[in-house]
Amino acid sequence: MDHHCPWINACVGHRNHAQFTYFLLFAPLGCLHSAVIVSYCVYYTLFYPFYHQDSEFPTEDYAMMNLWEVLLAFFCLGLALGTTIAVGALFFVQLKSILRNRTGIEFWICDKADYRLECRHDSMTAHLSIDEAGQPPKFQYPYDLGRMRNFKQVINWSGRPVGNGLDDWPLAPDCGKYDLTKEQVLQKAHKASTAVLASVIRAYTGTRFPISFGLRTACCQPCSIWIEEKRLSLSPGQRLIVTRAHGEWLYGQLLLADEQSQSARDASASRGWFPKKCAMEHWIDSAAATAGDNGGNGLVKDKKVQ
DSSP states (O other): OOEEETTTTEEEOTTTHHHHHHHHHHHHHHHHHHHHHHHHHHHHHHTHHHHHTOTTSOGGGSOOOOHHHHHHHHHHHHHHHHHHHHHHHHHHHHHHHHHHTOOHHHHHHHHHHHHHHHHHHHHHSTTSOHHHHOOOOOOOOTTOOOHHHHHHHHOOTTSSOSSOSSSOOOOOTTOOTTHHHHHHHHHHHHHHHTOEEEEEOSOBOOOSOOGGGOHHHHHSOOTHHHHTOOBOOBOTTOEEEEEEEETTEEEEEEEOSSHHHHHHSOGGGGEEEEEGGGEEEOOOOHHHHHTTOOOOOOOOBGGGOO
């Protein structure tokens, strides 16, 4: 599956990706066609007196519009142009996905894989000069067959996608069918190794605009807070594991008193964003290590961490 589209009320994936791409292509073309027709009619109506003076101009072939019809035509023109731009941009996004044979989630996994390899390369070559260290390796995506073959996997004359969409995906040379799964396991381990244990020193109620923490903190919040992720309410004395940082905000998970309460409580309720001024970093002790939090060597950027 690539994503769920609320506009067609269906998930876009293996069996309907081509049809969804056709829709993204022809919807802007149809809107652009209607925009041209409406624009020409409005233009003729506005400049009718100039055309009427020309006796050779065929005025009987054009329909005249009154004021309300002209206003409605401008409204329809705005809708048509807006749809052309918005849906057309989404078409190019989907075309990029098809040519690279990746879903939106796989783009995200590959970005994090490149970052993990870059961090590993930097740690192994820290004692070398820039020239001696060279460039960090790149993650080899196992399903990239080249642009033309990637395109034919989705768009073809039969109208049906190649394969059953379950276990018969063609692979690039020297790649295995579980490479992405193995990479995600390594990314989980990398995320745990870069986590930081922190103690809450200032309360936060989860308010949308915490102006008491400063204007920059209140205004410069991560975009994901407004889309899918939540804010985490905190009280002084609590401990949490911080895994992401974005400006004046941190993302982490609360450490509860015992494992039983940790498992009984909804895990998503104990994770979220909070202002950086709420927490103080300190070394992970044996209790945190026993809970499965294996050390920390600093925060990492939001876009680089899972």
